[in-house]
Amino acid sequence: MALSTGELLIHNPFILEEKDLAELKALGKVVGILVPNAFHGDETAWLSEKFPEAKVFVPRAIEAKARKKYRVNGSFENDWPADWRKDVECLPLEGMRLLHESVFFHKASRTLVVTDFVFNMKPEDFSKNFERTLMAWNRVGTGFGTSWLCDKVFTRDDAARKRSVEKILAWDFDRVVMNHGHVVENGGKAMMTASLST
Incomplete structure (x- = not known):
């Protein structure tokens, strides 16, 4: 950044x-x-x-x-x-154990930068059926969103996590870059809103 x-x-x-x-x-x-x-x-x-x-x-x-x-x-x-x-806002995510992730907002490019909080992977990204099955089980092989591990294992305080999500969605981002999967060049905030509201 x-x-x-x-x-x-x-x-x-x-x-x-x-x-x-x-x-x-x-x-x-x-x-x-x-x-x-x-x-x-x-x-x-x-x-x-x-x-x-x-x-x-x-x-x-x-x-x-x-x-x-x-x-x-x-x-x-x-x-x-x-x-x-x-230039860059930093937000440590609340309510999550083990992962201890911080996310970042790069203002000039209107980019949200995350690591493991959300994924954007598709079945064709995996060459083996076992990989596709494992990733689908973890809810990370079928498109944009949070993983099962993130939601069910790492999250320990739903209210605290919700506060962090509200702060993320208050940022004026359009692009989302994550460690795992395809960069979302446009419409990232709408995708984040839909994913984190379910």
Whole structure:
């Protein structure tokens, strides 16, 4: 995500090929690395070494554990920089255990960025029948929406989660980028509203 300064925030750390790393560096200075939830931080150590000046932010619930594995500058809940907030809003999702996900709203592009809170995958995205069956059971292989795990296992406080959903839907986004599935280029807010209202 690009800040108005031209600096960059990297969402969901990952290992890059050297040519991709060079292209990323050419786009602008990386000032932030965002570990979006408890399940997507395994490659943070590698990426943070490539960008030693970037600040690394994690969910507060995993901060102590994360510090044993890689450099951490703070949590989304306590330390989200005010100068980033004018470009990117950060919302830690309430009412959900284990996942501890934060979602982000990039204002200039009107983009909502999520990791595991919603998926947008189709049966043809899976090459094996077993994969299609498993994903369909988890409600992530048939289109846009939240997973069964997200709704039934991770969610422990429906009222708190609803408050987070209301905050998300108050943002003026149109595009939705998620970790799993196809980017929604247009109409994302309507899709989120329909999905999260059921």
